[in-house]
Amino acid sequence: xxxxxxxxxxxxxxxxxxxxxxxxxxxxxxxxxxxxxxxxxxxxxxxxxxxxxxxxxxxxxxxxxxxxxxxxxxxxxxxxxxxxxxxxxxx
Numbered sequence: 001x002x003x004x005x006x007x008x009x010x011x012x013x014x015x016x017x018x019x020x021x022x023x024x025x026x027x028x029x030x031x032x033x034x035x036x037x038x039x040x041x042x043x044x045x046x047x048x049x050x051x052x053x054x055x056x057x058x059x060x061x062x063x064x065x066x067x068x069x070x071x072x073x074x075x076x077x078x079x080x081x082x083x084x085x086x087x088x089x090x091x
Contacts, residue, residue: 033086039079052077053088 031053039045056075074089 027090029088029090031086031088035085037079037081037083037085039081039083040085045079049077049079049086 031050033040033046033049035041035046040049053075074087074091076084076087079085
């Protein structure tokens with residue numbers, strides 16, 4: 001079970017590494033951002049949210065490990081006002 005803060009345990013990371021080495025299937029990264037609310041209108045606001053996704057993708061859970069079809073990863077993200085404005089998915 002993941003830590004309450006969303007990080008994987010060491011055992012889960014070991015299992016992920018084993019799974020990743022066995023599954024070379026090509027995957028797709030999809031990102032969707034909804035524009036128009038008060039905190040998601042400018043290029044700078046979009047760039048800020050993209051940098052957030054980049055930070056998640058390079059976190060301890062996935063850094064250095066390719067994604068696998070057996071381990072689908074996804075997430076939602078919020079604007080600076082706390083509204084959900086987008087999602088990303090690797091599948």
